[in-house]
Amino acid sequence: QQQVKQSPQSLIVQKGGISIINCAYENTAFDYFPWYQQFPGKGPALLIAIRPDVSEKKEGRFTISFNKSAKQFSLHIMDSQPGDSATYFCAASPVSSNTGKLIFGQGTTLQVKP
Amino acid sequence: NAGVMQNPRHLVRRRGQEARLRCSPMKGHSHVYWYRQLPEEGLKFMVYLQKENIIDESGMPKERFSAEFPKEGPSILRIQQVVRGDSAAYFCASSPSHDPGEPQHFGDGTRLSIL
Numbered sequence: 001q002q003q004v005k006q007s008p009q010s011l012i013v014q015k016g017g018i019s020i021i022n023c024a025y026e027n028t029a030f031d032y033f034p035w036y037q038q039f040p041g042k043g044p045a046l047l048i049a050i051r052p053d054v055s056e057k058k059e060g061r062f063t064i065s066f067n068k069s070a071k072q073f074s075l076h077i078m079d080s081q082p083g084d085s086a087t088y089f090c091a092a093s094p095v096s097s098n099t100g101k102l103i104f105g106q107g108t109t110l111q112v113k114p
Numbered sequence: 115n116a117g118v119m120q121n122p123r124h125l126v127r128r129r130g131q132e133a134r135l136r137c138s139p140m141k142g143h144s145h146v147y148w149y150r151q152l153p154e155e156g157l158k159f160m161v162y163l164q165k166e167n168i169i170d171e172s173g174m175p176k177e178r179f180s181a182e183f184p185k186e187g188p189s190i191l192r193i194q195q196v197v198r199g200d201s202a203a204y205f206c207a208s209s210p211s212h213d214p215g216e217p218q219h220f221g222d223g224t225r226l227s228i229l
Contacts, residue, residue: 006156032215043118043205043220044157051215089156099170100212101147104156 004092006105013112019077021108023090026071030092034102035064035075038087047088048075080112116141118208118221119188126227127196135191135224139208146189147218148181151203162212163189169212193226201228 006023013019023033031052036044050057050064050073057064063076077084087109091102119138127133139146144165149157162170163183174181178196183189193200203225207218 034217036220041222043120043207043222045220046217049215049217098212099162100145100209100216100218101159101162101170101173102149102157102218103159104149106156107154 004090004103004105006090006108008108009106010109011111013080013110015080015082015112015114017080017112019075019080019084019110019112021075021088021090021110022072023074023092023105024070024072025092025103027092027094027103028071029094030103031095032093033064033066033073034091034093035062036089036091036104038089038107044089077110080110082112082114085110085112118206118219120204120206120221120224122224123222124225124227126229128229129197130195133193133196133200133226135193135204135206135226136188137191137206137208137221138188139206140219143208143210143219145209145212146183147207147209148189148191149205149207151205151223153202157205160191164212196226196228198228201226 034049035047037047038044061078066073090105146163148160151157159173161181178194180192203223205223207220209216209218
């Protein structure tokens, strides 16, 4: 019930295309859903986050779509660039824990071809 | 404005030795989280600490692992009698509060290799 399932495991997109990464969860106590970007040898960096009271949030080329009834959320990267090549992690935080700990998906390795 | 600092960046230990991983949170952050990342996997929560207190250690293995965050100095993750399965990247994150909506800022991790 604490899991967050992420797909696909890897993704190859042409420059200028749209990258879409999906996540699903079971625990209805989750109420904060961030996406992190990680480059090799570096720590994860917060990209964008959403709360369940909105269905979509956009920041530049990055958009989170959130479907509360389906317990799914996704990251869309518009106009994908080679510099976006990285590993992306979705995460969720359960209110019930009262600690802010993050439950991460398994990660998606994105390669954007020039 | 220094970010979260972790050291060492790489640590090699032989089986049975002790590993000490250090984390200095961002300035003004008093909440520290430790996560472990195995190869080709996502990050797994280990422990959450505030100054001088362990708040949530539900992700910590019951034996050999311990963590502290003293009043002065960095947070320490200590692994005693290391085994091959402890080989992983260990990440520390800090935040100014435990609010789930408060962004956690990650360090660049310590890569632990067990020979």
